[in-house]
Amino acid sequence: MEGRSVAARKVMVVADPTHESAGALQFALSHAVVENDTLIIFHVGNHNAWTNPFGVFFRKPNANSGSGATTSTSLAAEGGAGRVVDFLDTMKQACMAAQPKMKVVVEKAELVDGKDKAAVILAQSTAHKIDLLIVGQRRSLSNAILGSRRGSLRGLDTADYLILNSKCTCVAVQKKGQKAGYLLSSKTLKNFWLLA
Template sequence: MGGGRITTNTTTASNTTPKKVMVVVDPTRESAAALQYSLSHAVIDCDEVILLHVDNPNSWKNAITTFLKRPNGGPANTATPTDNAASDAGGGGPMDVDFLKEMKKVCKVARPELNVRTARVELEGKDKAAMIMAQTKALDIDLLVIGQRRSLSTAILGYKRAGVAKMLDTAEYLIENSNCTCVAVQKKGQNAGYLLNTKTHRNFWLLA
């Protein structure tokens, strides 16, 4: 396990410059974990939170369908679509934005003082990591948070090929190349805490 400390929050807002925190979201458990971490550990009330979804028109609707059909509706206290959103999925159109609305609602319930907004962009020929990096620069983001699903192969095979800084894992690429601090989040069980990765801290364990 990594040592040291990852400092992404402060205890008071009175003497702190507000920061912009971008959370990469989609309808997955990993995004729910990233949002939970952000709300509980990475932001204070004066901050602005931007929920960014990168839309891949060719694949993301299939991911939503899979997400909504998972058993038992997922774990409690996670940023997931509501039953009403699930019932709308069969109609096509409403589901396109409902999960973003639900995640924003989760933020406002958990942290009413936060300024929360959503943003949605299409890949437009770029890969996901490049699009996220472009948005962090355009919006002058201070902290980027992304959910991460790491397997043994991802950990071993994350490398640069042919001199091009392109990691096999989107989160790893953003950690190494983002112009702002990037935190990749893995939730380790409902109450077990988080495993965090940044450019300077690897496999850092943080209790929930």
């Protein structure tokens, strides 16, 4: 296989200060991106929501360990001694520790009156010519049985709307415990179980 290079792709992960978003990023780093890809961490919200007052979702690399890659993608809530930490910067640092040669870009957009979060994400994924869109998804038992009635356009949650309307491949990710794996959904796969 030497001498053959894989074409670089653009992968976008929708980022929020939630465990679902952190799980989606962890999935992207462990299963979806390679070092020559460009990873775009994209957040939609208002300016006041860009920092995470509840702590950091990624454990910082341990100075005593030889490899920062093993601890950088571990999900943990680690408070910052009274300081507010920018979760997007923390996510970017985790990506750079896990894949040092990969290009990582952080982008932010604000919701404008009348615009839906999913519509903003779709517009940005089209503008950037994204090859793979990854979004974290929270699914309760009642949502799975009855369907979601909140969130995005036409009664779908944001992840479902993105899967149905994205021009690129879109994968919704649910992290199922630290070692249990991921539940993935896309246009072609519904509730596909991937072991960690």
